[in-house]
Amino acid sequence: MKNQNNRRKSELYFHTLPENLNCAQAVLKGFQNEFSITDQEVEEYRAWGGGRVQGGICGALYAAERLLRQAGKPGITEEFNSKAGEIHCLDIKALNFPCIECVRLADELVDKRMK
Numbered sequence: 001m002k003n004q005n006n007r008r009k010s011e012l013y014f015h016t017l018p019e020n021l022n023c024a025q026a027v028l029k030g031f032q033n034e035f036s037i038t039d040q041e042v043e044e045y046r047a048w049g050g051g052r053v054q055g056g057i058c059g060a061l062y063a064a065e066r067l068l069r070q071a072g073k074p075g076i077t078e079e080f081n082s083k084a085g086e087i088h089c090l091d092i093k094a095l096n097f098p099c100i101e102c103v104r105l106a107d108e109l110v111d112k113r114m115k
Contacts, residue, residue: 007030007031007033007034007111008030009030009104009107010026010027010029010030010031010060010103010104010106010107011026011030011100011103011104011107012030013025013026013029013030014026014099014100014103015100021042021046022045022046022048022049022050022059023049023050023058023059023060023063023099023102023103023106024045024048024049024053024059024060024062024063025042025043025045025046025048025049025059025063026060026103027059027060027063027064027067027103027106027107027110028041028042028045028063028066028067029042030107031067031107031110034114035067035070035071045059045063048062048063050089051088051089051090051093053089055088056088056089056090056091057087057088057089058080058084058086058087058088058089058092058102058106059089059102060099060102060103060105060106060107061076061077061080061087061102061106063106064076064080064106064107064109064110065077067110068110068113071113071114073113073114074113076106076109076110076113079109080105080106080109083105084097084101084102084105085097
C-alpha cells in the first residue's frame with residue numbers, strides 16, 4: 001500500500017459530480033491510489049450501492065472488507081456493526097444512520113487498520 005498522507009477521504013466522492021459514486025464506489029475511490037485500484041474497478045462497484053450487495057450488506061462495508069482482504073488485514077464487520085447498529089443496508093437505513101455516515105465509518109476503519 002502506498003503512502004496515505006495526502007489521501008482524499010471517501011466521503012468526498014460520495015454522490016458528488018461528475019462521477020456520482022455510490023457508497024461502495026466512494027470507499028474504493030477514497031483508497032484508489034493506496035491500493036492501486038483502477039477507474040474500471042471503481043466503475044464495476046456501481047452495481048453494489050443501495051443495498052444491492054448479496055445478502056443486503058452495506059456497500060461501504062463490502063468495499064472496505066475487499067480492501068482489507070487485499071491487504072491481508074483483519075476485517076471490520078464487527079466494529080462497523082457496533083457503530084452503525086447493523087451491517088445490512090435496509091436495516092441501517094431503518095435506524096436512520098445515513099449512508100454518508102456509513103462511508104465515513106468504513107473509511108475511518110480501513111484507515112485505522114492500515115496504520
